[in-house]
Amino acid sequence: MDQKIGISITGLAPDFAQWDELLALIVRAFAYMDAVIDPPSSAHLLTPGSLREKAKAETVFLAVDNNRIVGCVFALARETDFYVGKLAVDPQRQGQGIGARLMLAVERLARAGGKDAIELQTRIELTANHAVFARLGFRETERTAHRGYARPTSITMRKELS
Numbered sequence: 275m276d277q278k279i280g281i282s283i284t285g286l287a288p289d290f291a292q293w294d295e296l297l298a299l300i301v302r303a304f305a306y307m308d309a310v311i312d313p314p315s316s317a318h319l320l321t322p323g324s325l326r327e328k329a330k331a332e333t334v335f336l337a338v339d340n341n342r343i344v345g346c347v348f349a350l351a352r353e354t355d356f357y358v359g360k361l362a363v364d365p366q367r368q369g370q371g372i373g374a375r376l377m378l379a380v381e382r383l384a385r386a387g388g389k390d391a392i393e394l395q396t397r398i399e400l401t402a403n404h405a406v407f408a409r410l411g412f413r414e415t416e417r418t419a420h421r422g423y424a425r426p427t428s429i430t431m432r433k434e435l436s
Contacts, residue, residue, distance in 0.1 A: 297325055393431070397429070398427055
């Protein structure tokens with residue numbers, strides 16, 4: 275239990291069945307992007323079934339408060355690092371350190387697995403996210419474009435683990 279913010283950070287239990295609740299959290303957390311980013315967020319393509327499949331290939335950490343999911347992060351093990359995706363915190367709980375605690379869980383997982391870094395992508399337009407990730411120790415390494423776009427649409431950020 276994380277006493278500082280009153281939540282527990284846990285891995286996904288083998289019998290986890292709250293896929294609808296997890297999807298609803300991600301959709302709520304990503305909703306503010308709808309009027310900001312182009313192309314639209316891939317969160318719109320998720321379903322409870324696709325999340326279940328994603329969780330088979332990735333490690334999932336949940337932030338839970340009073341049996342309610344208030345945050346999540348997915349981490350995909352790669353050869354030398356972990357790729358972080360779908361970091362989501364309930365909009366009513368943002369600013370309480372939940373996202374940072376979820377990222378710390380991924381960092382611990384990476385270190386335990388002998389990985390030398392964690393990497394993520396954030397959209398060009400989400401400058402507040404860039405600043406948050408920079409405060410967490412991430413540095414920009416690349417700008418890429420989604421298929422069909424001539425301009426960069428995403429920033430790759432990486433945190434080296436020593």
